Amino acid sequence: MTEPTNKELLDLLGVEVVKKSNSSQTLREEQIINGFKEIQKFHEEFNRAPENLEDRDIFERLYAIRLSVLKESEEFKSVLRTFDYQGLLDVKAVKNYVENNQELDDSELLAKLNISPEVSNLTLLRHVRSNEDRRVAEEFAKREPCSDFEKYRNLFDNIQRDIKKGIRESVSLKKTPEINQGQFFVLNGQTAYIADVGEPFIQEYGIRDARLYIVFDNGTESRMLLRSLQRALTMDETARLVTNPILGPLFDNLVKDGDESSGTIYVLRSKSKLPIIEENRELIHKIGVTGGSIQKRISNSRNDPTYLMAEVNIVGEFKLYSINRTKLEHLIQSIFAPAKLNIKIKDRFGRPYSPQEWFLVPLIEIESAIEKIKDRTILNFQYDPSKAKLVEC
Template sequence: MARAFTEDDDALLAELGVDVDVKKAVSRTPREERIIAGFEEIQRFTEEKGRAPEHGEERDIFERLYAVRLDRIRELQECRDLVEPLDHQNLLTGSAVKQSIDPDELDDDALLAELGIEVEAPSIAELKHVRSTAEKKAAENIANREKCDDFETFKPLFEEIQKELNSGLRETRKFELKAEIEPGRFFIVGGQKAYVAEMGEMTLTDQGRTDARLRVIFDNGTESNMLMRSLQRALNADGEAGRRITEPNAGPLFSDQTIDGDEASGTIYVLRSKSDHPLVIENRELVHKIGVTNMSVEKRVAGAHLQPTFLMANVEIVATYELYNINRTKLENLIHRIFEPARLEIEIMDRFGRPVLPREWFLVPLFVVKEAVEKIKDGTISSYVYDPKRACLERTET
């Protein structure tokens, strides 16, 4: 067994002209640990949403707080230097866009945080379980519904939408913009499908923002004459569950051939983990992380052993597929939906001992991933779903 060098050994080696590189364990102050932990929360948000947190009253409170925190980290050089080695998503190079804050949309703690005032321990006199103004508005928006007397007119629309979702002709994606709210479009809010049947005249609010009265029909036979901004808030308050149901999708998602003027817009990557987790060891050849990135895959996986999304372990790049002129987030969501039946259920601990559930790992053979990519290229993937029992793509009934 090799023994550690003593001071005498180091002195002897120095006499012989041999440099001794003594690596000391990195010691962090509690403040530095908080900064790193806060940055890792921003990274997890970016990983889940496919974008950095943004300002704006249409965003939920947590996203706005993450956006303010990211601005501060970008502004303070000591913070930038501290988290730069962990920044695999290029968050520090983004531009911090400041937007106005609507105080009515934030509770007291969130408003203080937006103003850069750190909130310490709560006051003894603090009231518990009191909802913020935004929460009250969201609850009122959902509650103000009544029976839809002509629901039989709309019921076939909801049935057809469900068939098209099942067949892959339509899909759902995260709601993002108020401009998406138009007559004839479908959404998922509060766990229910919602159809915008009518839209009144567009008006301006006292704050100079556009709004309009809607007639929204829900798949449970109720309706609401809510404002456009009220539906927007309800969708944003749902987080990932607030969805837009897309228009019917036709044609291939991308071309594997470049032509003059085309630019590569991303890469599908397939990784194999080197983790010593028992579940990974047992299924090493089947456990794959499948994702889409706009940077080099080598840069994307740099520092994998420090990131929960990579199971806190180094990885092996086993396959890559270059894309052209494609919406990366949409494509990644499609791939994950196809392999959802084989998603790996695994819990790991991050650097601070907190449990994390990575969502991009699947128990899928590599040859099936390759087959799925080919079907994405030729536009037939919507007719298939992955069968984990047979380990193959199965054609769905239409």
């Protein structure tokens, strides 16, 4: 392969031209160093050198090509030697794409990766942007109003509540995330719920993919591909993952914030004469947690809008030890949030009231959830209201 020109090297390295600084380094040396530092950052995050393999992220493949070019040039290595504290320039295991494609010139290398350099004018070079990035951006933009958004609204409200209470966390992405049904991500400032993951299929190059159904907190939906969502998340530097409820403190023997370390999960069924209750009495349950007497708590239920202004039957009691009651209650409500009963009644003064903790869930599924909380497998399940049961996620 012939020695590439300066412009071709800059194109291949994908480095933006910067203003000349007052340091002793030349502009060209600064460009080389900046490009190398991006490779070093990749190594720090993933504890390995980038590889140019077909199933790898497009930026990793660019970094691998960049590293191969740097290793081939004595000029580059002499500039970078003092910065190479990771020994990247001497790692023989790094895939050398140039050696495996002797007949390709630099422009053909980029074309094979489906990458086109974007230049605003003859002298200003911008970062390369792949055709894949453009496709992902277009697919992400193709969103439509979610016709049944009310079905998901409570999920987003509960997520914000859980984050505020410390039950869930919003964490930055350190690597390309796995995508599973029931997960929440923050993408471009919007919370995205993975409502469904379709059947997997094989893309070109043998890459597994699947069609997703994603609902966003602004009332829109998307049917983008799983790989496209992964790419969109890596493109967004502010993207975050919303974690599942943390079970660790739930069974912590240490008492925190004055909370006692034992409690009772109770399940109630209402005797209300409201039509929706009468028609679904065996499916509508109130789920709560208390450290005291259940009988005392419900003694005035007929005058309490929390209990639908009616007497209630206790249909389930489950005693748990060494738990954090507050976290337990939030966890249960989070599990059954998709089946929350939305109802408004009037209290004894005629004021409207929206009771909480009532769910359209069969008793057997509540019992199943509690067993899974006890054996700590609950995070592997989510409640599917369309099937009226817990399903593995």
